[in-house]
Amino acid sequence: MKANNAIGESTLCIQGEPIKLESDPVFEPLSLSKPKASPQCKCGARTVYFRAYNGQSLCAKCFNESILEKTKKTISKYDMLHYGDRVGIAVSGGKDSTSLLYVLNEIMKGHGSKLYALTIDEGIEEYREEAIKNAEKLAEKLSVPLLIASYKDFFGFTLDEALEDRKERGIKATSCSVCGPLRRRSIDLAAEELGVNVVATAHNLDDVLQTFYINLYAGDLERIRWLDPTFRQNSQFKLRRIKPMMEIYEQELAFFAYLNDLPFQSESCPYMDEGIRTEIRVHLNELERKHPGVKYSTLKTILGIASSIQIDSEKSKKIMRCEKCGSVSTGRICSVCQTLSLVSSSA
Ligand code: SF4
Numbered sequence: 047m048k049a050n051n052a053i054g055e056s057t058l059c060i061q062g063e064p065i066k067l068e069s070d071p072v073f074e075p076l077s078l079s080k081p082k083a084s085p086q087c088k089c090g091a092r093t094v095y096f097r098a099y100n101g102q103s104l105c106a107k108c109f110n111e112s113i114l115e116k117t118k119k120t121i122s123k124y125d126m127l128h129y130g131d132r133v134g135i136a137v138s139g140g141k142d143s144t145s146l147l148y149v150l151n152e153i154m155k156g157h158g159s160k161l162y163a164l165t166i167d168e169g170i171e172e173y174r175e176e177a178i179k180n181a182e183k184l185a186e187k188l189s190v191p192l193l194i195a196s197y198k199d200f201f202g203f204t205l206d207e208a209l210e211d212r213k214e215r216g217i218k219a220t221s222c223s224v225c226g227p228l229r230r231r232s233i234d235l236a237a238e239e240l241g242v243n244v245v246a247t248a249h250n251l252d253d254v255l256q257t258f259y260i261n262l263y264a265g266d267l268e269r270i271r272w273l274d275p276t277f278r279q280n281s282q283f284k285l286r287r288i289k290p291m292m293e294i295y296e297q298e299l300a301f302f303a304y305l306n307d308l309p310f311q312s313e314s315c316p317y318m319d320e321g322i323r324t325e326i327r328v329h330l331n332e333l334e335r336k337h338p339g340v341k342y343s344t345l346k347t348i349l350g351i352a353s354s355i356q357i358d359s360e361k362s363k364k365i366m367r368c369e370k371c372g373s374v375s376t377g378r379i380c381s382v383c384q385t386l387s388l389v390s391s392s393a
Contacts, residue, residue, distance in 0.1 A: 095301060099339035106305055113302050117149050117290050124275040126288040127244065131159045134242035136233050137185070137192070139165065139177025141303040141310040142248035144184055146291055148308055150246060151188045164236045164245075166229055167196040169204020173315055180309040195236040197228055201386065208389040209317065217388050221317035224389060227381035231373070237285055249289040251345055252296035252327065258348045259326045267355055268376040274352035295341065 082101040087093050091105035097112075104112060121127050135150060137143045147163055154161060165181045167174050178194060185192035198204050203211075205225055212219060237245045249257075254273060261269040271277065275289065291299065303310055334341050367373065368380035375381075 094305070095298075097298075099334075099342055110302065110305065113145075113294065113298065114149055114153055116294050118153050120275075120293045121153075121288075121290050124288075126246075126275070126286075126290060127154075127157070127159060129158045131244050132162070132240070132242040133159055133244045133246055134162045134164045134193075134233075134237045134240050135190075136245060136247045137163045137165050137181045138248075139180040139309075139311045140248075141300050141308070142250055142291065142296070144180065144308040144310045145299045145303045145306075146246060146248040147184055147188065147190065148306060149302075150290065151190060161190050162240050162242055163190050163192040164233065164240060165192060165194045166232045166236065167194055167198075168225060168229065169197050169206055170315065170317065171206055173313055176313055177311040180311060183309050193236055193240055195232060195239065197232060200232050200235050201228060203389070205317070211389050219385075219388055224385055225317070227385045231382045234285060234373075242285075244286045244288060246288050246290055248291055248299075250291050250294050250296045250299050251341060252330065254289070254292050254348065255330055255341060255344055256323050256326045258352075260322060263322070266376070270348075271352055271355040273348060274355075275349070276353070293342075293345065 082098075082103075083093065083096040084103040085093055087103055087105035087108050089105060089108055091107065093103040094106050095104045095109045096102070097104060102112075127133065133150070133154070135143070135147050137147050151161060163181060163185045165178055167178060181194075182192060196204070197208075201208075205221075205228070208224060208228075209221055212224060233245060233247075258270060258273060261267075275292065302308075330341060330344075366375050366377070368375040368383055369378050370383040371380060373380050373382065
């Protein structure tokens with residue numbers, strides 16, 4: 047099983063933070079000298095994946111089924127989807143989001159919900175085209191309607207234009223700190239356009255851990271509280287946001303995309319600047335290599351912390367709104383309005 051080269055240099059964006067895929071251990075040739083790896087899956091077929099944190103050796107069929115089952119369990123545990131929901135799946139064209147589209151399409155059959163795919167075109171020349179083509183290809187194959195919306199539609203400028211403007215005006219903000227809030231708002235606006243009541247994003251277990259540490263170091267309790275998967279089920283939010291793959295390791299989603307021959311973005315974003323997320327990611331991967339399962343137990347702790355903050359904090363009882371646009375915000379002015387004030391001359 048040789049997939050290193052297929053994804054070795056891919057770039058993904060998680061909540062506006064870029065991450066660079068490394069060669070993950072799962073893509074190394076299966077080592078049967080590992081203490082618990084077996085050449086055969088429990089069903090008797092050839093092992094293609096060793097799940098180190100629980101000692102399971104899995105064939106392709108059982109691995110695929112385990113990803114579908116894990117996703118179903120997460121949806122059910124946190125009551126993420128209800129009969130008749132209109133679900134917008136945010137598809138960037140990367141491995142996680144194409145896997146999410148594929149998996150939700152499989153497990154929602156006969157559920158009574160309607161699925162849509164939504165893709166945001168930031169306006170990055172010679173980069174976004176490939177991801178959009180991948181999203182179109184998969185959505186068409188699965189017969190899921192796809193909406194492609196752009197920064198140009200919503201804000202009147204492309205990311206290329208906004209970043210050029212930032213440079214000319216000598217503004218110090220990083221590319222990703224400009225792009226991230228605009229992407230999140232674009233997803234909300236596209237969801238509204240589609241008339242969906244739920245947005246599913248492809249955040250995986252690693253993303254949740256990284257986000258927790260970023261906010262821990264930034265002292266942002268509000269954003270840690272938002273990691274509680276039941277938080278957005280709160281009726282004060284018009285749109286429910288769900289992360290059905292938040293309990294699945296990133297490396298397993300990469301393997302899933304590879305195994306199922308899903309098309310995903312292979313080029314890096316030209317604006318990618320490595321941030322603290324990448325350092326945290328490398329550190330967590332190293333810990334997991336030495337102590338399989340540590341990421342999973344950390345997730346449990348994080349979810350416990352996030353839900354406790356929701357219960358304890360007085361502030362959590364009222365939702366704050368941006369004074370400019372009225373969107374939910376952690377401060378007086380939301381990050382989108384702050385960003386627009388930096389780059390508004392592009393419009
Ligand atoms: Fe991702 Fe590029 Fe936007 Fe950064 S600038 S958040 S790397 S698309």
